[in-house]
Amino acid sequence: MKVYTLGDLREQIKSFPLFELISTPTPLYSLEKLSNELGGPKILIKRDDLTGLAFGGNKSRKLEFILGDALKKGADTVLTWGALQSNWCLQTAAAARKAGLRPVLLLFKTYDVPAIYTGNVFLEYLLEARMEIRETEEKGKSVNQDKAFELLEELAARERAKGYHPYLVSVGGSACGGHLEQPLGALGYFQAMLEIYEQTAKAADLPDYIVIASGSGGTQAGLIAGVKALGLKTRVIGICVSDKKEEFFPIVKQVTMELLTTLGLDLQIDDDDIILFDDYLGAGYGQITAETAGVIRNLFKKEALVLDPVYTAKAMIGLLDLVERHYFSSKDRLLFVHTGGTPALFALQDYIMSCLPGG
Ligand SMILES: Cc1ncc(COP(=O)(O)O)c(C=O)c1O
Incomplete structure (x- = not known):
């Protein structure tokens, strides 16, 4: 399968009109305390909650x-x-x-x-x-x-x-429809994958896995397409936040294929390129549980990292559970992408507090 250079891919992206909104690269660093505590895979974070537009986010x-x-x-x-x-x-x-x-x-x-x-x-x-x-x-x-x-x-x-x-x-x-004739949202995450590559390849710190919250599919599709185009071994794991895997899988696949076509890349997507876990849906989209509230408190206390209650808390629950279930090897490097969404914390504050001890 064809592998493209970073230069080729950057050139390819330039042909799409872009209205500048954010400042990149967003920070990427290691969550030291969490990694040490787990004693297993190294956990890195990509702070896309710091994109800079209206409290940031993917x-x-x-x-x-x-x-x-x-x-x-x-x-x-x-x-x-x-x-x-x-x-x-x-x-x-x-x-x-x-x-x-x-x-x-x-x-x-x-x-x-x-x-x-x-x-x-x-x-x-x-x-x-x-x-x-x-x-x-x-x-x-x-x-x-x-x-x-x-x-x-x-x-x-x-x-x-x-x-x-x-x-x-x-x-x-994410999905085409209305006036969006090409998967331009996913293109944003294709570009983000090039950024991740630049930030990690030099330090020989390329992630073995990227873990994200997956809701409408474009973030995952863009990252998968980026990984494929660069010929990396990195696996992209989507933690479902709203729909079951069976319903969501075809959407992620379609957006990924449409993106490759849009970019004119001669690459194949196989079903096993799309990794989804729907075990952490809880009671469904946006429903707060004791686990959601707990992980928000835990990560804030440990890493001063503010997760949101609808997306990134669920994705972090998934990441931690997969570590516990030995899905990863202890030598793996995992990159958690913080995709933003934090303003919802304040709308769901009462629900979150009622799930915490003493709330
Ligand atoms: C904060 C946050 N994280 C993750 C996602 C999921 O991204 P995608 O819709 O590209 O799957 C969303 C989507 O709404 C989001 O708002």
């Missing part, structure tokens, strides 16, 4: 390319959907404002959290994003993409009637 990398596309297509309004406390929606609204576009958000009450101006919703209020809140059919699961696009089209029609030019994009900026 979405800002995706949005650089997505907004580049929206601007190229002459949009003046960006429409998307997500859960009520969606980190994607906040990042999209902030990025849109920075690019001079109007944000319109369709927010679903996918889990039990009050529809008040707190956490991400408070920040969206400050941004004067237009917000429309709806119930969902099934709590704790992703909203059906076709259904969400139908509703988004209704909002788009209203915007068009007012003379605006909306750009529609699906939750998480």
Whole structure:
């Protein structure tokens, strides 16, 4: 299978319009106390919660390319959907404002959290994003993409009637649909993989595994495509945060294949390139458990690292459990990507505290 150089791949990416939103590289370092305590694999962290846009997170990398596309297509309004406390929606609204576009958000009450101006919703209020809140059919699961696009089209029609030019994009900026004709969100994580390679290869510290929270699939797809293109042995592990593996696997696979096509890379994706664990879903998307609350407290006390309750806490629970189950060898290097989402902590504060001793 063909292996590409870093230079080739960087050149390839340059052909996609990008609206600059973040400052890179984000820090990558070792979690010493955690690694020592585990006495097993070395745990490194990539701080993509420090991308710098509206409290940071993985979405800002995706949005650089997505907004580049929206601007190229002459949009003046960006429409998307997500859960009520969606980190994607906040990042999209902030990025849109920075690019001079109007944000319109369709927010679903996918889990039990009050529809008040707190956490991400408070920040969206400050941004004067237009917000429309709806119930969902099934709590704790992703909203059906076709259904969400139908509703988004209704909002788009209203915007068009007012003379605006909306750009529609699906939750998480991963799957193509609406005006997103190529997996430009995943492209952001393809680029992130090149950055990880640059940060780790020189120190002969390439990770054996990368562990991430996987929700709409684009982050995982981009990293897998990057690993393949560079010909690395690194394995990318996605910890499912909303859907079961069977439902989610085809999405990650499709986005990865579409990305390789978009980049014109002559590479194959096999089923075993896509590693997913759905054992840590708990009661479903956004549901807080004693384990979630515990890992947030534990990592904050140990490493001064703030995890979010919906994504990174679950991914860390997965990483720690896999270490305990000896999934990795004690010599392995694991890279945990902190994908952000921390403003939701403040919206879910009561739930988190009620799960902790004395709460
Ligand atoms: C904080 C955070 N981490 C991880 C993810 C998952 O990323 P992806 O949707 O690319 O799978 C999301 C998606 O919403 C997120 O907001």
